[in-house]
Amino acid sequence: MQHEFSQLYAQALDKQDTLGHFREQFYAPYLQGKRAIYFLGNSLGLQPKNTQDEVMTIMEDWANFGVEGFFLGKNPWLNYQQKITPLLCDIIGAYNEELVTMNSLTVNLHLLMLAFYPPTATRYKIICEAKAFPSDQYAFQSQVKFHGFHPADAIVEVFPKEGTELITTEDITAVIEEHKDSVALVLFSGINYYTGQVFDIKSITAAAHNAGAYAGFDLAHAAGNIKLQLHDWQVDFACWCNYKYLNSGPGAMAGAFVHEQHLSNSNLKRLEGWWGNDAANRFKMGNTFTLTPTAESWAMSTPPVMLLAAHKAALDVFAAAGFDNLLQKSKALSEYLFFALNYINQPEEKFKIITPYNPDERGCQVSFSVHKNAKAVFDTLLPFGIFADWREPNVIRVAPVPLYNSFEEIFIFSELLQQILNAA
Numbered sequence: 521m522q523h524e525f526s527q528l529y530a531q532a533l534d535k536q537d538t539l540g541h542f543r544e545q546f547y548a549p550y551l552q553g554k555r556a557i558y559f560l561g562n563s564l565g566l567q568p569k570n571t572q573d574e575v576m577t578i579m580e581d582w583a584n585f586g587v588e589g590f591f592l593g594k595n596p597w598l599n600y601q602q603k604i605t606p607l608l609c610d611i612i613g614a615y616n617e618e619l620v621t622m623n624s625l626t627v628n629l630h631l632l633m634l635a636f637y638p639p640t641a642t643r644y645k646i647i648c649e650a651k652a653f654p655s656d657q658y659a660f661q662s663q664v665k666f667h668g669f670h671p672a673d674a675i676v677e678v679f680p681k682e683g684t685e686l687i688t689t690e691d692i693t694a695v696i697e698e699h700k701d702s703v704a705l706v707l708f709s710g711i712n713y714y715t716g717q718v719f720d721i722k723s724i725t726a727a728a729h730n731a732g733a734y735a736g737f738d739l740a741h742a743a744g745n746i747k748l749q750l751h752d753w754q755v756d757f758a759c760w761c762n763y764k765y766l767n768s769g770p771g772a773m774a775g776a777f778v779h780e781q782h783l784s785n786s787n788l789k790r791l792e793g794w795w796g797n798d799a800a801n802r803f804k805m806g807n808t809f810t811l812t813p814t815a816e817s818w819a820m821s822t823p824p825v826m827l828l829a830a831h832k833a834a835l836d837v838f839a840a841a842g843f844d845n846l847l848q849k850s851k852a853l854s855e856y857l858f859f860a861l862n863y864i865n866q867p868e869e870k871f872k873i874i875t876p877y878n879p880d881e882r883g884c885q886v887s888f889s890v891h892k893n894a895k896a897v898f899d900t901l902l903p904f905g906i907f908a909d910w911r912e913p914n915v916i917r918v919a920p921v922p923l924y925n926s927f928e929e930i931f932i933f934s935e936l937l938q939q940i941l942n943a944a
């Protein structure tokens with residue numbers, strides 16, 4: 521598509537956008553009386569305006585019914601989970617039974633690793649991406665040590681080839697092949713948080729299975745951002761947080777996926793609690809845990825329903841917009857962002873885009889490394905009302921999300937960046 525670098529052109533794209541009105545369904549920070557340009561949906565998504573009502577409903581039901589709120593009121597708490605999972609199926613590419621909302625991301629990663637990382641003396645390695653998100657690295661290291669192994673030996677990181685930024689699928693499958701007799705688990709993110717690169721979940725899963733290992737994914741930057749088909753791709757397990765692209769609020773309850781083929785497997789090592797027990801027996805207070813073939817049987821505790829309500833409110837907005845429509849707009853937004861960034865990066869190159877241009881290899885986030893005075897360039901953005909993200913040593917990340925960002929915002933940001941870079 522032939523784009524133009526002008527505000528009028530960007531406004532025209534916004535006029536054609538059938539999802540443009542969703543922007544008004546979100547609160548956004550204001551600076552000097554002007555709505556800020558918020559490109560941080562990859563860090564903490566904005567608050568949907570329906571969230572407060574949804575949470576207040578729980579508060580009112582609690583006030584009016586006390587413990588009977590589990591059974592009475594608009595959305596009885598007992599079955600609140602079941603109101604959420606159908607809204608997630610499309611976004612995650614999973615069946616109801618394979619999904620559960622519980623705990624937070626790193627906790628779920630640990631719980632699922634207990635099941636899918638049962639190392640033996642000979643098969644004990646975890647293969648993961650180099651520079652995984654720190655919390656994931658700590659989880660891998662502590663799991664390995666928990667089982668009596670040494671991280672230096674048991675954790676195998678896949679690096680990009682010398683002189684390149686991105687890890688290719690071939691790099692990954694080659695490492696899996698090399699360790700095929702000792703790998704227990706292959707665990708990647710769906711999208712690398714730093715580069716914005718999408719990993720080929722389907723191929724990585726197939727390679728892991730070929731080597732006799734499980735395949736798990738941390739989808740923190742992928743859930744709600746790209747098309748996922750976890751069930752069809754035969755992914756063994758996955759987890760993600762809901763406060764980034766899924767707009768469910770700071771510290772939102774997190775998601776977990778366990779593939780259908782594992783749901784009846786009582787040999788998987790798991791930690792259990794009463795809330796995972798079969799609902800028919802849950803309140804009989806007996807001493808036997810009855811496994812049901814659903815991911816919900818992984819939940820342990822009474823869910824914090826106020827947090828579930830915030831999650832449901834956010835998912836209702838996704839459902840109203842339609843996830844495929846959002847993905848289409850997302851592609852168009854980031855396509856225009858690539859165009860605008862390339863446009864302002866001439867004649868002299870002032871920064872380098874590290875996110876892959878191929879739309880199949882990225883979500884909405886674009887990361888670029890600034891050659892000169894990078895931190896000063898970044899620090900100039902916020903006073904102009906632009907929320908972007910800084911990563912050491914010189915990377916700026918921007919994530920225009922389809923629910924509340926516009927083409928015009930991309931133009932305004934790019935034009936301002938051009939001026940800042942020229943002055944830097």
Ligand SMILES: *Cc1c(COP(=O)(O)O)cnc(C)c1O
Pocket residue numbers: 624625626627653655656709713738740741761
């Ligand atoms: C955001 C993020 C986390 C954060 O984990 P919490 O347990 O929610 O604090 C972990 N891993 C990745 C890959 C992330 O992007």
